[in-house]
Amino acid sequence: MTQQRTLVGGSGQPPAGPATSAGHVLQLLRSSTAGYSRADLLDITGMARSTLYERLDALFAAGLVYESTPLRSQRGRPPRALRFDDRNKLVLAIEIGHTHASIHLLSLGRDIVASARLPIEISQPQEGVAGAVIEESLRLLDGRQPVGAGVGLPAPVDPLHRLGLERTVLAHWDLQRLQDVMEARLDCPVLLENDARSMAVGEVREPLESLVAVKVSTGVGSGIIVRGALVRGAHGAAGDIGHVRIPEAAGRLCRCGRDGCLAAAASGRALLAEPELAGYGSLRRLVDACGSDPAVRSAVTEAGRVLGRALAATVGTLNPGRIAVGGLVGVLPDFLAACRQQILDDAFEPSLVDLEVVSADSRTATAVGLCKLVEESLYAPERVEQLLAQRGG
Ligand SMILES: [Zn+2]
Numbered sequence: 001m002t003q004q005r006t007l008v009g010g011s012g013q014p015p016a017g018p019a020t021s022a023g024h025v026l027q028l029l030r031s032s033t034a035g036y037s038r039a040d041l042l043d044i045t046g047m048a049r050s051t052l053y054e055r056l057d058a059l060f061a062a063g064l065v066y067e068s069t070p071l072r073s074q075r076g077r078p079p080r081a082l083r084f085d086d087r088n089k090l091v092l093a094i095e096i097g098h099t100h101a102s103i104h105l106l107s108l109g110r111d112i113v114a115s116a117r118l119p120i121e122i123s124q125p126q127e128g129v130a131g132a133v134i135e136e137s138l139r140l141l142d143g144r145q146p147v148g149a150g151v152g153l154p155a156p157v158d159p160l161h162r163l164g165l166e167r168t169v170l171a172h173w174d175l176q177r178l179q180d181v182m183e184a185r186l187d188c189p190v191l192l193e194n195d196a197r198s199m200a201v202g203e204v205r206e207p208l209e210s211l212v213a214v215k216v217s218t219g220v221g222s223g224i225i226v227r228g229a230l231v232r233g234a235h236g237a238a239g240d241i242g243h244v245r246i247p248e249a250a251g252r253l254c255r256c257g258r259d260g261c262l263a264a265a266a267s268g269r270a271l272l273a274e275p276e277l278a279g280y281g282s283l284r285r286l287v288d289a290c291g292s293d294p295a296v297r298s299a300v301t302e303a304g305r306v307l308g309r310a311l312a313a314t315v316g317t318l319n320p321g322r323i324a325v326g327g328l329v330g331v332l333p334d335f336l337a338a339c340r341q342q343i344l345d346d347a348f349e350p351s352l353v354d355l356e357v358v359s360a361d362s363r364t365a366t367a368v369g370l371c372k373l374v375e376e377s378l379y380a381p382e383r384v385e386q387l388l389a390q391r392g393g
Pocket residue numbers: 242243254255256257258261263
């Protein structure tokens with residue numbers, strides 16, 4: 001048996017049973033890092049030889065499959081492995097935050113090829129912000145053509161754009177228009193996703209893992225993976241924990257206009273709103289002072305404790321094996337330690353067995369997650385079928 005590559009968003013398993021379209025053959029090849037020989041594929045799929053070879057011919061012609069080195073050395077003609085052709089295919093991953101955008105160009109092997117960072121102000125009109133991000137992306141691409149782009153946004157994202165963005169930080173944005181403009185300018189399919197959810201996908205290490213990724217920067221959000229599958233919820237708002245009301249935030253006004261939200265007590269915005277910390281002016285300057293200013297350290301510790309209180313409910317609900325905390329505030333050791341301790345104090349013991357509360361690989365997790373999501377979407381069996389039909393037509 002060869003190693004399985006994680007299929008986030010699906011069942012975490014390669015297709016079973018008689019699914020024998022070219023798209024399904026490609027999905028099977030994508031699930032294996034070592035690839036399969038033609039004989040393996042005949043065995044696994046139970047397809048007739050002529051049908052399999054017809055499917056493979058179409059996949060070869062579309063540049064989706066290649067023949068790699070022999071599977072094993074033996075006398076006679078050794079079988080050659082067929083593999084998903086992920087060579088020379090690049091994905092653009094764009095993370096749009098409240099005050100900056102991070103842009104990465106990645107290979108499908110998740111290697112980061114180039115990166116850029118751009119200051120933005122999310123409250124400005126969409127056209128200007130998106131235009132600046134697109135210009136910087138084109139500069140980074142430098143003539144290279146990505147197969148797709150993923151955009152991580154700090155708000156609930158409904159894949160079908162039915163969810164209203166009222167009262168979110170993107171209240172003045174139109175996500176369908178954003179997608180249309182980006183697809184036209186970047187000349188490739190564009191996928192929009194919530195940023196914390198993208199981070200959760202990037203944090204997955206095992207195919208059937210259950211984990212929660214929490215991003216604490218200017219705002220607070222989380223992404224949920226249950227047994228390898230990304231949880232979006234009924235309308236794309238799963239994991240949007242920032243606006244759950246908690247007693248610790250009573251009397252504090254949230255940017256959503258309500259009173260007492262988690263984000264009003266445990267977020268970068270909340271820290272900057274504390275009277276004795278307001279002088280820092282920017283979240284970056286505030287977190288940099290955590291080691292030297294006791295007032296910052298104390299406020300950061302309290303924010304971590306409050307987040308831990310809210311996450312104890314998440315732990316009881318989902319029983320994750322790991323909570324990965326990232327973002328500018330989330331990775332601070334004082335914040336993480338207080339958060340972890342509060343979860344241990346508040347959650348019920350059966351849900352705490354083997355639970356890890358750790359720092360996220362926040363430098364690249366979101367970009368890697370966006371890259372995985374774009375790949376899953378681009379090479380889903382039904383999309384591959386469409387592509388082949390267009391080529392054939
Ligand atoms: Zn709120």
